Amino acid sequence: MPNAEHALKIEIDRHHALPIYLQICERFKTAIAAGHLKPGDRVPALRGLATQLNTARGTVEMAYDILVDEGYLQMRGAAGTFVSSSLPESVMRGGARKGRERAAVSRPKGASAVEVGHDARPLRPGLPALDAFPRKLWSRLVAHRARAVELASLTYPDPAGYGPLRERIATYLGLSRGVECAPERVFVTNGYRSSLELVLRSLAKPDDSAWFEEPGYFLARNFLVEAGLKLVPVPVDQDGLDVDAGQALDPHARFAIVTPAHQSPLGVTLSLARRMKLLDWAERAGSWIVEDDYDSEFRYAGRPLPALKSLDANDRVIYCGTFSKVLVPGLRLSYVVAPERAIARFEQLTKSMNAGPPHLLQSAVADFIAQGHFARHLKRMRALYAQRREFFAQALIKAFGARASIEPPSGGMHLVMLFNAGVNGPVDDLAIAARAQELGLAVSGLSSWHIGARTKRSLRGMVLGFANVADAAEAARLARMLRRAYDG
Ligand SMILES: Cc1ncc(COP(=O)(O)O)c(C=O)c1O
Structure with missing residues (x-):
């Protein structure tokens, strides 16, 4: 049986904008199109390739899943994974020549190359109305803070966040999202993924798994896989995450990562019955729910629904918010509400990471809220x-x-x-x-x-x-x- 395990040399670029799993897909497609990998060749095992590339097994698994789905690879159970005997038509038609031409293209077919970096082309999901951002007002507030040259702005910022901003966020969460929390529980971060990093570093253990919505927010998914978390895809239906399915698939998952208010991307809301079931599961399993409340402020029929966290009697929900939608993503400002029992751990970690976004931006946002502009x-x-x-x-x-x-x-x-x-x-x-x-x-x-x-x-x-x-x-x-x- 032909075996490509030694013939295939894959290199990845960790600084490339394209996530590693998509780079792996691209390398395979190129090798197949160029004829270096032939129908029927066995490809390296997940673990072997993950070790060779020094990346998480889940990263390779995701790449293989995509390649299987697109018809490039076939999984044959214990026998291994093989280059498909019936390759996609485009590969057969284009032959090796086309493949070599395509080798220089870094964006594979169907890659989710949007939402990465500073792409502001039309229809980008998640980008707020840039033309409607009050730029003059904002620059006035920033200039005012910059002119004041507070000593605090010249030294290292508080790694947990600027105190007055933490207070404003805590008040806002109480009034608008039904989340009662003391400012000490609010940690200001540099975007949702840095919130996730803080959560994982604080609470995750090696070999932990997490429920992840299927379909779900792929940038968070990529980040979590890279961080070594084993993701368990849990289907989403009209009522949001199917909690029963999650319990059947992995009852002891340490985390459930959810977008309850407005599921990303399908837009459904997690029903009250499911919310209660999810909270009940987390309490019984001793697991954590990460609530990604990214764009809940924008509801067009009635008032925004209270956050899942507002129902959380046992403090199992870690609430994550962001200023990327309600203001603009260029600020890189977001926050996490730590569980009471984990505050010390969060504090210790923010100190050791020396985290904390720039004081100037945090103080200008605090002013923006305090002066009523935010509402x-x-x-x-x-x-x-x-x-x-x-x-x-x-x-x-x-x-x-x-x-x-x-x-x-x-x-x-x-x-x-x-x-x-x-x-x-x-x-x-x-x-x-x-x-x-x-x-x-x-x-x-x-x-x-x-x-x-x-x-x-x-x-x-x-x-x-x-x-x-x-x-x-x-x-x-x-x-x-x-x-x-x-x-x-
Ligand atoms: C589902 C989801 N969660 C969170 C975020 C916020 O990410 P960040 O705070 O890094 O801008 C986004 C932004 O697009 C999103 O779509």
């Missing part, structure tokens, strides 16, 4: 996003007709357009997303928000950020571009 900004953005959501949904409905199901979401800053299956079966959303990216749109296929081949990918669609769609004309133009990408 006004949120109110304005809610009205603006409701309007933009409507423009965009209507434009998509017009452009796609029966080809897709589009429902204006009840909250958030993105919508999911689900493709209806065509006469030839399910639509290839990754290929459509890749074409849309070539047209200059920062969209991603819904399939890339799933962990991989082992879970059913019944949903094919596109995740589209509408917060920056300025008016109806712009909405129509973008919807037509998407339709062009769909038509191929």
Whole structure:
């Protein structure tokens, strides 16, 4: 039996913007297209390749899952994993020449290359309305703080966060999210992933596993896999995370990472019954729930729902918030509410990491809140996003007709357009997303928000950020571009 384990040399670049698992996918596709790996060749075992690349086994597993799903590899149980005997048509058609040409391209087909770095192309999910950010007011507040040149701003910032900002956040959480907490429990961080890092370093043990929503927020997923956490994909339905499924799959998981208010990406809300069940599981299993409350302020029917944390009688929920949606992501400001029993550990860790975002930005945001601008900004953005959501949904409905199901979401800053299956079966959303990216749109296929081949990918669609769609004309133009990408 041909064995490629020794023939295949894979190198990865840890500084590349592309996550490692996508780099691995790309290397395999290139090797297959160039004929270095042939149908029927056995590829290295997960553990072997992970050791060779000095990366987590889960990273390689994710890459293999994608390659299996796209038809490049086949898993044959205990016999191992092999290059498919029936390779995808595009590889067969293009042959080795095309493969060599493609070798220079760093973005594999269907890669979720959006939301990485400073990509601000149209429709990027999660990007707030940059045109509506009160820039003049903001620069006045920052300038005021900069002119004051407080001594505190010249030395190292408090690694747990700027005191007055922690107080403002605690008050805001009590009033708006139903989360009662003392400022000492609020730790200011540099974005959601640094919140996750703090949580993991404080509470995770080697070999811990975590429930992760399927589909789920892929940037957090990549980070957690890189950090060595074993992720257990738990399906999401109309009521949010399927807690029963989670308990059946991994009853002793140490964490459940969830987006209860507005599931990322599907947009559903975790029902009250599921919330209670999840809390009950966490208490019985001694596990932690990480609540990612990233865009809950934006609801278009009624008031925002209270956070899951507000129901947490046993202090098992670690609440994570961010200023990336309610203000702008360039601030890199977010926060975690530590469980009472873990405050000392969080404090110790922030000290040893010497964490803490710059004082200047933290103090300007504290002023922004204290002077009432924050509440006004949120109110304005809610009205603006409701309007933009409507423009965009209507434009998509017009452009796609029966080809897709589009429902204006009840909250958030993105919508999911689900493709209806065509006469030839399910639509290839990754290929459509890749074409849309070539047209200059920062969209991603819904399939890339799933962990991989082992879970059913019944949903094919596109995740589209509408917060920056300025008016109806712009909405129509973008919807037509998407339709062009769909038509191929
Ligand atoms: C699901 C989800 N959680 C959290 C965040 C916030 O991330 P950060 O604070 O790093 O900007 C985002 C941003 O896009 C998101 O989509």
